[in-house]
Amino acid sequence: MAAQIPAPSLRCERSIAIRPSLARNPLMLAQRGSPASRKGGPVRYRGFSVRAVLGNRNNAVSRLEDLLNLDLNPHTEKIIAEYIWIGGSGIDVRSKSRTISRPVDDPSELPKWNYDGSSTGQAPGEDSEVILYPQAIFKDPFRGGNNILVMCDAYKPNGEPIPTNKRYRAAQIFSDPKVVAEVPWFGIEQEYTLLQPNVNWPLGWPIGGYPGPQGPYYCSAGAEKSFGRDISDAHYKACLYAGINISGTNAEVMPGQWEYQVGPSVGIDAGDHIWVSRYILERITEQAGVVLSLDPKPIEGDWNGAGCHTNYSTKTMREEGGFEVIKKAVVNLSLRHKEHISAYGEGNERRLTGKHETANINTFSWGVANRGCSVRVGRETEKEGKGYMEDRRPASNMDPYVVTSLLAETTILWEPSVELVASS
Structure with a gap:
């Protein structure tokens, strides 16, 4: 039996404890050289605090804290x-x-x-x-x-x-007059996995072993079920401070996996906000000593993968009669399924197996309230006759510039040929 080790989340909870603070800056020290910080107590940040393990480095760390806490505003406009x-x-x-x-x-x-x-x-x-x-x-x-x-x-x-600049092409699509008129909204659900450093094994899992089966971890609370809440909360607050249009967060089905939602955002803003939110998350996990993974299937076997479900609507979908517009858009998506799959993230074939709340990668499907479909339409949208759809195919490592612009292109700009429709 594999030896149980303390999960890095517990280490992080010792080093990052969520507690309110009156700090000037969200991740900066609240008080320069406070007695608590100089004695190894919590070094306070807005939204959370970091406990410095000082030991023999007490003076050096305190000086570093002082410099990190410098307020530039009274001294320079720069x-x-x-x-x-x-x-x-x-x-x-x-x-x-x-x-x-x-x-x-x-x-x-x-x-x-x-x-x-x-x-x-x-x-x-x-x-x-x-x-x-x-x-x-x-x-x-x-x-x-x-x-x-x-x-x-x-x-x-x-x-x-340059070839990797996907924003350029996305901006062209979103500036097309037809797309502008449709005011495309995107709500993106970014899933991610937190890994223990050096071993690349999920947070809270015993090294070389596995936790209990999935079930108790989704939206859970408790030290034996929830691993990494401090990082999720720190990220949530940092994004709100930054001006990211973050709308929520939750623990996911697989232990050590989390999700946050960004949106609704219009057009190119969706990609900008997701990329900067990822950057902020990378920085926070760096500070916490935890590894961030956007792999769509970090653990093989009976464990959920990580996706980036993309909720999408246009102006006409949100208006009366919008459900018919949604159904037409779904037809277009079905006809370009392979093109979308090829652009929806590397390694997605390991995730889209038809199991663990996914559709099979080779088959397009859609349904109402069905999380096993490629595209899901909510019950409320069906009832109201208008609303939005959810494309569940994108992987956690997808490029949001590519996914959002491709959805807009396929559903607003692209018209299938008669031959293609007939052969479908």
């Missing part, structure tokens, strides 16, 4: 902008910081920047410069004050988008 972009794998987020001379409210006020694309797998070494174009601004929950997070996309020096 701010720190964290430029964020998507790396060469298409799923990794990269970032670097620069000083901006004054607070800004719009990305057009920010300068373009560059990075070494040969170090991210996005350019050859002999011509490695990639240019970052600022596209969206969020408040920085880690530095607070007027400091900002900046979502960017990437271009060659000649102005062409």
Whole structure:
């Protein structure tokens, strides 16, 4: 029998304890050099506190705390902008910081920047410069004050988008007059798994072993069932502070797995908000010493995978008679099923097996209140005759720019040929 070890979530709960605080900044120290922090007590942050294990490093850690807690506002107009972009794998987020001379409210006020694309797998070494174009601004929950997070996309020096820049094509689709008129809404359910460091095994699971069967973990409470709530709550509050349109969170069916929801967001905003929310989650798990996984099937066997269900509606779907518009959209989705599957995340075939609340990857299906279908329509939508649909096919590692724009393209812009409809 595998030895039971303390789950990293317990370690995190010792190091990250959710408690209210009056800190200036969400992740900054509330009091510089407070007696509690200097004696190894909790170092307070807004939304949660971090207990520093000081030991012989007491003085050095206290000095570091003081520097992290510096409030720039009384001393300078300058701010720190964290430029964020998507790396060469298409799923990794990269970032670097620069000083901006004054607070800004719009990305057009920010300068373009560059990075070494040969170090991210996005350019050859002999011509490695990639240019970052600022596209969206969020408040920085880690530095607070007027400091900002900046979502960017990437271009060659000649102005062409690099191959991994999926935002560029998505923005073209969302700026099409037909799409603009339909005001597409997206509500995205991002699932993720927390892993113990070094062993890449889910949080709360015994190393080399398994917990009890699924059932008691979904939306659960209790030390024996819920692993990682501190991280989920910290992320929730940090996203709200940043201006992410986060609408909720919950523990998932598999222990150590969580979900948060973003939306409803209109058009390109959905992708920006999901990517920045992922960046914030990466930073929080980094601080907690836990590994974040967006693998769609992190554990083989009788365990749920991780998806990124995408709820979607258009203006005409939300109006009277919208249910008929939804059914027409479902027909289009069925005719382009293979194209959508190919764009819905790497490794999704391990998740879409027809089990664990998924449809089979090779077959398109839809139904009312059926979580085993490719596309689910809610009971309320059927009853009201208008509303939204849920595409349950996207994997947890999907690119939200690709998924949202493809849904809009297929249901608003794309018209199937007579031959294709006849053969379906």
